Amino acid sequence: MxxxxxxxxxxxxxxxxxxxxxxxxxxxxxxxxxxxxxxxxxxxxxxxxxxxxxxxxxxxxxxxxxxxxxxxxxxxxxxxxxxxxxxxxxxxxxxxxxxxxxxxxxxxxxxxxxxxxxxxxxxxxxxxxxxxxxxxxxxxxxxxxxxxxxAPVVPAGWDGATVLHTADDAARLRAALSPGARVVVIGAGWIGAEVAGQAAARGCDVTVVEAAPTPLYRQLGATLGERTRPWYAAAGVTLRTSCPVTAVRPGEVHLTRRDGAAERLAADVVLAAVGxxxxxxxxxxxxxxxxxxxxxxxxxxxxxxxxxxxxxxxxxxxxxxxxxxxxxxxxxxxxxxxxxxxxxxxLGQAGPPLAAPYVFSTQLGHDLALVGMPDDDASLVLRGDPGGAWTALLVEPAKDGATGVLLAGFTVDRPRDVGPLRKLLADGARPVLDLTRAADPAVQLRRAVLTADRAAGPA
The missing domain is CATH 3.50.50.60 (FAD/NAD(P)-binding domain)
Structure with a gap:
């Protein structure tokens, strides 16, 4: 830059x-x-x-x-x-x-x-x-x-899709999501998953169509995204991944299946949630x-x-x-x-430290938080019960395999780790963790820190 x-x-x-x-x-x-x-x-x-x-x-x-x-x-x-x-x-x-x-x-x-x-x-x-x-x-x-x-992205050819970005959008969508309505949500990201779960709980017949191989693929990567797949069925939502949408017309969604064949889904409501x-x-x-x-x-x-x-x-x-x-x-x-x-x-004054990147979501019966910037090459250190409340730490491991640099953290129903992650990663810091201690959910995250290296602040 x-x-x-x-x-x-x-x-x-x-x-x-x-x-x-x-x-x-x-x-x-x-x-x-x-x-x-x-x-x-x-x-x-x-x-x-x-x-x-x-x-x-x-x-x-x-x-x-x-x-x-x-x-x-x-x-x-x-x-x-x-x-x-x-x-x-x-x-x-x-x-x-x-x-x-x-x-x-x-x-x-x-x-x-x-x-x-x-x-x-x-x-x-x-x-x-x-x-x-x-x-x-x-x-x-x-x-x-x-x-x-x-502003929401609506690709060309999606003439029958609605979006959710403003209060007026929310009012229109709320009115359309009546029990029994056939709903197709295009996109299994933050917004798509949040709306899909609520629509299913409202009694709608909900299908989520995602072009990527897993939910939250762009946000979390394939490994963590795949861990969210079972939540859809548990919430009564049908999930279709690796199925790019080719067109949206009033009352129908055209897509390409995994096997390359074309398919049409009937829909009373189509929500474009692709970013x-x-x-x-x-x-x-x-x-x-x-x-x-x-x-x-x-x-x-x-x-x-x-x-x-x-x-x-x-x-x-x-x-x-x-x-x-x-x-x-x-x-x-x-x-x-x-x-x-x-x-x-x-105004020519000294400012506060920069907060770590932070995203939160409530979807499909779970409370999620992402702190920091995920890296596709990072290794995962899991703490907690993978079938219940857990946190995935994304780390760059050292050659000794016993320590690693913390890059980001993703929490699922484990709010106790959110605050520590935000503190550890604030202002560009990259703390070095003892990976054995970091993987123990009974150990406070700050007690797994060996050193707290901090990047240079803004000029």
């Missing part, structure tokens, strides 16, 4: 525009105020409602039928924290230089490039984050924080993107190829972490924790 240290601001900005009104955007605004920023803050959000929590949309689809407002969860009220809030609008173009940024803001339903401006702006007037109009010479420029999130793509296309190639279309950032949100006035956080980024590598965005915890370090650096 390019060295971004030179692009750090020399003084705090005079005004800031936050693009995105989800968790990452709200947390950025809250951190700005908590860390002493007194300048002007403008927030642009595509949805017309205040920020709400997204995990309950899939994890508690039937238990929580109304949006869980983040203000009610203690994250702050956006209108109290920002000077100007433009919900129902999105940024459709960005011009950024070290002296500030200029955005083109359009109604969320308008096509990209529309000249329509925000309702309280003159027609065609751009939205700027520059030095204040009455600023003295040399006053600090403005900045923009991109927290535009991600998301960062919402970065509106930038028009202004900055280089990672292979999945995300902005590449360092641990304090500085964007590769962008001037100091541009930062990014949340689902629209991939973060280069020293000692770890490129960590994809797209998870709740990153949107929650990363804004603190971004804001601190933007």
């Amino acid at each position: 390019p060295d971004l240290a030179a692009s750090a601001p020399t003084e705090p900005p005079a005004s800031i525009v936050v693009v995105g009104a989800g968790l990452a955007g709200l947390r950025t605004v809250a951190e700005l105020r908590a860390q002493g920023f007194v300048g002007s803050i403008t927030v642009v959000g595509a949805e017309t409602v205040p920020p709400y929590d997204r995990p309950p949309l899939s994890k508690e689809l039937f238990a929580k039928t109304e949006p869980v407002w983040l203000s009610g969860e203690g994250f702050g009220e956006l209108t109290d924290l920002a000077d100007r809030v433009l919900l129902g609008h999105r940024a459709s173009a960005l011009h950024a230089v070290d002296d500030g940024v200029t955005l083109t803001v359009t109604p969320a339903g308008a096509p990209a490039g529309s000249p329509d401006a925000a309702p309280d702006a003159a027609p065609g007037e751009p939205l700027s984050a520059d030095a204040a109009p009455d600023a003295a010479p040399g006053e600090a420029p403005g900045a923009v924080v991109l927290a535009t999130g991600a 998301v793509r960062p919402v970065t296309g509106w930038l028009g190639g202004a900055f280089p993107l990672t292979p999945r279309g995300a902005l590449r950032v360092d641990p304090v949100g500085r964007v590769a190829g962008a001037p100091a006035s541009v930062r990014a956080v949340g689902d629209c980024v991939d973060m280069e972490v020293p000692g770890v590598g490129l960590v994809p965005g797209g998870h709740w915890d990153a949107a929650l924790t990363h804004p603190a370090a971004l804001v601190a650096d933007l």
Whole structure:
């Protein structure tokens, strides 16, 4: 990744525009105020409602039928924290230089490039984050924080599929999942498994179709993913792996079976749960993107190829972490924790240590957590009962076979290991474990640590 240290601001900005009104955007605004920023803050959000929590949309689809407002969860009220809030609008173009940024803001339903401006702006007037109009010479420029999130992937030819990403999506899906409905979920990842289990418990006839050889293949790899296969049958869900979908039509899903033959599944509801793509296309190639279309950032949100006035956080980024590598965005915890370090650096202050990558899921009767970044070449050290509560430690073993470097941990119904894993892997640390002690579920994980090597922090 390019060295971004030179692009750090020399003084705090005079005004800031936050693009995105989800968790990452709200947390950025809250951190700005908590860390002493007194300048002007403008927030642009595509949805017309205040920020709400997204995990309950899939994890508690039937238990929580109304949006869980983040203000009610203690994250702050956006209108109290920002000077100007433009919900129902999105940024459709960005011009950024070290002296500030200029955005083109359009109604969320308008096509990209529309000249329509925000309702309280003159027609065609751009939205700027520059030095204040009455600023003295040399006053600090403005900045923009991109927290535009991600959007569900729906491949071409899947005309009959629905998605689950917004509160409106959840309401439509909830109404469709009536007892007896034939439901096909495409994708056995986090969201697909969460919804499949709830739909089956609701009395639906549920089939999950996955192109990969195992569930959670992209997230965990084949070995750990295979360990989740029995959960589907136990929850009353039919699982079809190694079966890529070729088309979705109203009332049917076309797929290719393991033997190469074509097959059609009848369906009343089809949910596409095959991943998301960062919402970065509106930038028009202004900055280089990672292979999945995300902005590449360092641990304090500085964007590769962008001037100091541009930062990014949340689902629209991939973060280069020293000692770890490129960590994809797209998870709740990153949107929650990363804004603190971004804001601190933007304001010229020391930030907190970087939290370890962390994902949690409630699916098919089990509570899961993944801490750190799995490596396909890692060895597994199991602690606990494989038929009950257990943790898989992913380690890089030493030549002596008795010790190994901890890379990640995956817990199943064993919450007692989650906190220690997050502490051991925070800030790029790579602790060396005594593997015999680490495999003993009666031994606290921290007592299996021989040394706690820590990668260098952000520049």
